[in-house]
Amino acid sequence: MTMDALRRSGAWGGVVEAFRERLALPAGAPTITLLEGNTPLIPAPTIGDRVGADVHLKFEGMNPTGSFKDRGMCVAVSGAVASGSKVIVCASTGNTSASAAAYAARAGLRCGVVIPEGQIALGKLAQALIHGASVIPVEGNFDDALGIVRELAETGEATLVNSVNPLRIEGQKTVAFEVVEQLGGVPPDIHCLPVGNAGNITAAWLGYTEALEVYGVDRRPAMWGAQAAGAAPIVRGERVERPQTIATAIRIGNPASWDGAVAARDSSGGTIEAVTDAEILDAYRLLASVEGVFCEPASAAGVALLLNKAAAGEVPPGATVVVTLTGHGLKDPDRVVQEIELPASVRAELDAVAPRLGL
Numbered sequence: 170m171t172m173d174a175l176r177r178s179g180a181w182g183g184v185v186e187a188f189r190e191r192l193a194l195p196a197g198a199p200t201i202t203l204l205e206g207n208t209p210l211i212p213a214p215t216i217g218d219r220v221g222a223d224v225h226l227k228f229e230g231m232n233p234t235g236s237f238k239d240r241g242m243c244v245a246v247s248g249a250v251a252s253g254s255k256v257i258v259c260a261s262t263g264n265t266s267a268s269a270a271a272y273a274a275r276a277g278l279r280c281g282v283v284i285p286e287g288q289i290a291l292g293k294l295a296q297a298l299i300h301g302a303s304v305i306p307v308e309g310n311f312d313d314a315l316g317i318v319r320e321l322a323e324t325g326e327a328t329l330v331n332s333v334n335p336l337r338i339e340g341q342k343t344v345a346f347e348v349v350e351q352l353g354g355v356p357p358d359i360h361c362l363p364v365g366n367a368g369n370i371t372a373a374w375l376g377y378t379e380a381l382e383v384y385g386v387d388r389r390p391a392m393w394g395a396q397a398a399g400a401a402p403i404v405r406g407e408r409v410e411r412p413q414t415i416a417t418a419i420r421i422g423n424p425a426s427w428d429g430a431v432a433a434r435d436s437s438g439g440t441i442e443a444v445t446d447a448e449i450l451d452a453y454r455l456l457a458s459v460e461g462v463f464c465e466p467a468s469a470a471g472v473a474l475l476l477n478k479a480a481a482g483e484v485p486p487g488a489t490v491v492v493t494l495t496g497h498g499l500k501d502p503d504r505v506v507q508e509i510e511l512p513a514s515v516r517a518e519l520d521a522v523a524p525r526l527g528l
């Protein structure tokens with residue numbers, strides 16, 4: 170059955186069930202699922218008018234733990250269980266740990282997460298804690314944390330569930346299958362998304378490549394990746410020792426899937442460009458205020474890039490553009506309060522409230 174038919178029938182069983190034969194899972198692997206995937210592709214007519222294109226938002230914030238990481242994590246954890254592993258570990262800028270902790274709880278595994286201290290949005294930290302993960306903040310950045318868990322996993326006692334685990338990429342490629350189905354069997358012309366550790370752009374490109382065969386489509390989109398200006402190693406062509414950006418989910422100076430991102434960019438005739446924090450925050454507020462879609466700051470980077478390209482006259486008129494919104498805005502409410510001041514209280518009387526509303 171197609172995804173659309175499954176959705177209509179109410180029988181959606183999650184990424185592993187829907188796409189198992191495409192996922193390179195060992196035979197007999199269990200289906201560990203929180204019914205992830207099948208996320209909405211939301212038309213964005215106001216932003217579309219502004220850039221002169223047909224823009225759709227693939228809102229991955231609607232996954233069970235609020236980010237696209239679930240799409241890969243369900244497959245990685247299903248694989249970990251199949252291999253007899255009892256412990257999973259990851260480094261995280263937040264969402265990987267939230268997702269790993271939830272799926273570990275679901276599967277009855279222990280979960281260890283190593284995070285850069287003081288740099289994780291509160292919502293994500295809360296998720297890892299409530300799902301019972303062992304959370305270990307380190308005095309370093311994401312790249313340091315990833316180095317540690319890679320070594321930990323080499324002992325063979327724990328399975329690494331960062332996107333260097335190929336099953337993460339396998340799961341995340343399914344976003345492309347869904348987009349093709351949701352657009353009625355055709356790929357978009359352009360697919361925009363934020364780039365941090367670069368697993369997701371690698372995975373989406375793999376998915377579009379497989380879609381040539383799976384859906385019999387005859388072309389693939391140009392992949393447009395956005396890095397934060399203070400954490401843009403791929404754009405600059407060199408590692409960034411101390412990456413800086415308010416978009417903490419993409420605060421990464423040495424992406425593990427660097428080669429995959431470059432291959433996706435070059436084979437697709439795409440681009441990977443930097444967007445400033447100010448541009449990211451403008452796009453973040455625009456998405457919420459004109460389209461009604463609340464994503465986290467890093468997620469808005471793809472829209473920021475699309476707006477920049479439109480301003481430069483580089484968006485082909487009428488192109489179909491899909492932008493992945495990688496995570497939900499509720500992960501990081503502190504950011505809103507820093508951006509927009511909460512008004513002072515007034516007396517609880519009509520004559521005090523009405524003027525505030527200009528009524």
Ligand SMILES: *Cc1c(COP(=O)(O)O)cnc(C)c1O
Pocket residue numbers: 236237238264265332363364365366367368369370418419465467468495496497
């Ligand atoms: C993980 C993450 C990214 C970056 O994805 P990569 O695969 O590391 O490039 C972007 N946005 C959000 C919200 C994320 O959680």
